[in-house]
Amino acid sequence: MVCATPRIPIRDKPWLDWSNQNDNIMTNSNNLFIEVRNLQTYFYLYEGTVRAVDGVSYNIEKGKSLGVIGESGCGKSVTAQSIMRIVPTPPGKEVGGEVLLHLQGPNGPQIVDVLKLKADSEQMRAIRWKEVGMIFQEPMTSFSPLFTVGNQIIEAILLHIPGTTKKAARQQAIELLGKVGIPQPTRLVDAYPHQLSGGMRQRAMIAMALSCNPKLLIADEPTTALDVTIEAQILELIRSLQEEFGMALMYISHDLAVVSEMSDDIMVMYLGRVMEHAPMEEMFNNPLHPYTQALWRSIPKIEGPLARLQTISGGLPNPYLIQKGCPFFSRCEKRIPGLCDGARPPLIEVSPSHTVSCFLYDSQARSKVPTEQPNATQQSATQQSGVS
Amino acid sequence: MLAYIARRIVTLIPILLLISLVSFLVIQLPPGDWVTRQINTLKLSGIQVDEGEAMRLTKMYGLDKPISERYLTWMKGILFDGNFGWSFQWNQNVNTLLAARIPLTMAISIAALLLSWLISIPIGIYSATHQYSTWDYIFTFIGFIGLATPGFLVALILAWVIFATTGFSPLGLNSSQYLDAPASWGKFIDLLKHLILPLFIISLSSTGVTIRVMRANLLDELKKQYVITARAKGLSELGLLIKYPVRMAINPIISTVGWVLPGLVSGEVLVSIVLGIQTTGPLLLRATLEQDMYLASSIVMILSTLTVIGTLISDILLAALDPRIRYGGTAK
Numbered sequence: 122m123v124c125a126t127p128r129i130p131i132r133d134k135p136w137l138d139w140s141n142q143n144d145n146i147m148t149n150s151n152n153l154f155i156e157v158r159n160l161q162t163y164f165y166l167y168e169g170t171v172r173a174v175d176g177v178s179y180n181i182e183k184g185k186s187l188g189v190i191g192e193s194g195c196g197k198s199v200t201a202q203s204i205m206r207i208v209p210t211p212p213g214k215e216v217g218g219e220v221l222l223h224l225q226g227p228n229g230p231q232i233v234d235v236l237k238l239k240a241d242s243e244q245m246r247a248i249r250w251k252e253v254g255m256i257f258q259e260p261m262t263s264f265s266p267l268f269t270v271g272n273q274i275i276e277a278i279l280l281h282i283p284g285t286t287k288k289a290a291r292q293q294a295i296e297l298l299g300k301v302g303i304p305q306p307t308r309l310v311d312a313y314p315h316q317l318s319g320g321m322r323q324r325a326m327i328a329m330a331l332s333c334n335p336k337l338l339i340a341d342e343p344t345t346a347l348d349v350t351i352e353a354q355i356l357e358l359i360r361s362l363q364e365e366f367g368m369a370l371m372y373i374s375h376d377l378a379v380v381s382e383m384s385d386d387i388m389v390m391y392l393g394r395v396m397e398h399a400p401m402e403e404m405f406n407n408p409l410h411p412y413t414q415a416l417w418r419s420i421p422k423i424e425g426p427l428a429r430l431q432t433i434s435g436g437l438p439n440p441y442l443i444q445k446g447c448p449f450f451s452r453c454e455k456r457i458p459g460l461c462d463g464a465r466p467p468l469i470e471v472s473p474s475h476t477v478s479c480f481l482y483d484s485q486a487r488s489k490v491p492t493e494q495p496n497a498t499q500q501s502a503t504q505q506s507g508v509s
Numbered sequence: 510m511l512a513y514i515a516r517r518i519v520t521l522i523p524i525l526l527l528i529s530l531v532s533f534l535v536i537q538l539p540p541g542d543w544v545t546r547q548i549n550t551l552k553l554s555g556i557q558v559d560e561g562e563a564m565r566l567t568k569m570y571g572l573d574k575p576i577s578e579r580y581l582t583w584m585k586g587i588l589f590d591g592n593f594g595w596s597f598q599w600n601q602n603v604n605t606l607l608a609a610r611i612p613l614t615m616a617i618s619i620a621a622l623l624l625s626w627l628i629s630i631p632i633g634i635y636s637a638t639h640q641y642s643t644w645d646y647i648f649t650f651i652g653f654i655g656l657a658t659p660g661f662l663v664a665l666i667l668a669w670v671i672f673a674t675t676g677f678s679p680l681g682l683n684s685s686q687y688l689d690a691p692a693s694w695g696k697f698i699d700l701l702k703h704l705i706l707p708l709f710i711i712s713l714s715s716t717g718v719t720i721r722v723m724r725a726n727l728l729d730e731l732k733k734q735y736v737i738t739a740r741a742k743g744l745s746e747l748g749l750l751i752k753y754p755v756r757m758a759i760n761p762i763i764s765t766v767g768w769v770l771p772g773l774v775s776g777e778v779l780v781s782i783v784l785g786i787q788t789t790g791p792l793l794l795r796a797t798l799e800q801d802m803y804l805a806s807s808i809v810m811i812l813s814t815l816t817v818i819g820t821l822i823s824d825i826l827l828a829a830l831d832p833r834i835r836y837g838g839t840a841k
Contacts (some may be wrong), residue, residue, distance in 0.1 A: 207737055207741050241745070241746045246745065248743075250742045250743045251743065257734055257737070262733055262735055263734045263735055263754075264735055265735040265738075265739070265757075266615050266757075266831070266832070267753070267757065267832065268752075268829060269832075271561040276742070277742045277743070280743055281743060300570070313832045313833070326738075329742075349766070387674050
């Protein structure tokens with residue numbers, strides 16, 4: 122097993138003393154901000170239905186961070202968009218599940234299921250940006266080119282913080298721009314997006330996302346379009362602002378090293394399903410799902426001789442096909458024919474905070490296999506190599 | 510911004526001079542002139558014209574002088590006296606002829622342009638935001654019909670239908686009882702009634718085009734990240750639609766103002782002839798047929814000048830709308 126060496130050692134690792142206080146991640150709700158339960162978001166296309174998110178559950182506590190990893194098309198962005206209800210509809214639709222936000226209502230705490238709200242309803246619009254902010258993948262296009270950066274930040278402030286004067290909102294926008302490290306914010310507040318560089322625009326985007334003090338910040342691959350130096354700066358910035366503002370953070374990326382830098386918990390997704398969910402340390406030291414293990418093996422190592430990186434054999438299965446069993450079955454090295462392709466693997470809690478969706482850790486299901494599986498020798502061989 | 514406009518206006522001067530030269534030459538290109546054409550007509554009707562008479566006429570009209578001299582005389586008249594020359598065919602000053610028609614032509618064209626925008630931009634927005642809905646298909650169908658049907662045909666059909674069903678003749682500008690009547694409220698109302706049909710028909714095809722352009726542009730814009738950002742910010746759907754993607758999607762429509770103006774002026778020739786409206790279109794057609802060179806050249810030149818001015822207006826509007834154009838212009 123390979124332990125990941127983060128590509129960019131940005132800062133000390135506070136998550137090392139991160140101790141898991143919850144006995145059960147589903148029940149400790151005092152400190153929860155968001156609970157996603159069995160979320161299903163489907164896209165109804167001419168070619169068929171794509172189950173972009175197919176039964177995903179996770180929680181994020183206030184002030185904590187969750188990293189979401191997966192290949193392109195695994196549903197990580199759609200998961201986030203479903204929270205904001207900005208999945209393009211049609212063709213997309215949240216068809217099932219719950220997204221519960223623990224909000225501070227006027228009469229005390231309040232739990233709102235955003236999937237029950239209409240996407241363009243007043244309540245939903247009040248949640249967007251005020252409770253959940255978002256940074257997008259492409260800083261080049263996330264601002265409208267026709268208005269100044271300041272105009273677009275001020276717009277959000279005026280919309281969500283009633284009673285703010287234009288002047289105060291402008292002052293606030295300037296402060297935010299200064300906070301995210303934009304030089305001469307009093308001048309650049311009146312800059313048009315095309316006058317800023319990509320890194321600057323992403324900083325401005327972060328400033329805009331923070332403008333209404335959201336409780337949860339979703340960062341959807343915010344550094345994909347940026348070069349490595351700028352990426353390091355942006356990550357550092359998000360991390361420090363998360364602490365300063367006490368926000369929860371959902372960090373979506375396909376970059377394992379980056380996610381390890383950013384997250385307390387890590388969730389690995391594949392084809393719209395959660396494969397494994399564990400605290401960051403645990404996930405890197407003890408990955409259980411064959412998919413996670415394969416991902417970890419594909420990380421380049423800094424130490425040791427140069428060697429060819431291991432890839433995951435095969436390609437993503439056709440997203441239009443409905444998988445009866447485990448979606449990773451066709452590429453899995455440790456698959457159990459007859460079991461893994463027959464039924465959906467259950468989510469197994471191997472330790473209080475570590476869940477994995479794989480039959481390898483379901484001794485009950487595995488014990489039944491030989492009776493269902495005619496080719497017993499091949500299967501036992503698979504099992505032997507599978508369990509380490 | 511002011512510097513940008515000033516610079517654009519200065520660059521217009523050589524373009525306009527070139528336009529005047531081309532307009533003049535194009536009309537001179539066909540063999541023969543007004544006199545030879547008149548003599549031919551006389552000969553065809555059996556009247557003998559002797560050479561001396563032909564020479565005398567040519568000299569009288571100044572057609573014996575070289576082209577360059579005639580051009581300079583014409584331009585001198587326009588630039589210093591505002592005199593566009595003499596129409597042989599009407600035996601009138603070109604200015605008088607145009608003064609009677611250009612205001613009406615411009616009024617119809619601009620009204621038709623505004624009408625087509627008024628109809629097509631909201632429909633285009635609706636079609637794009639409700640892509641593949643029933644109404645989108647209905648509007649698309651109507652748009653294509655408007656685009657594909659020749660205006661004069663629609664004019665003929667509608668004129669007949671209106672006359673057959675209501676007994677009201679939409680031809681011409683005024684009903685016969687008002688033709689020689691002094692200006693009055695009744696006459697004005699009568700004029701407006703007569704203008705509805707031409708306006709509708711002239712704006713028909715450009716409406717079809719604009720619906721398609723608006724729909725396609727907006728569909729492109731709606732997929733852009735900044736729209737999703739605006740939605741994620743919690744803006745209302747209508748508010749964000751108008752502030753962000755629509756503002757971007759109308760850019761190409763505004764940039765075509767330049768050639769929509771003369772297009773409307775010349776495109777309505779057939780419609781004007783069919784409906785009997787005295788605009789510059791039929792005038793230009795007759796002038797070219799009769800080789801009434803000063804009249805024809807003047808109209809061509811004025812239309813071309815309108816194009817250039819229209820382009821200038823659309824560029825200024827674009828610069829006002831889109832900061833990228835504004836700043837790109839002053840940076841260099």
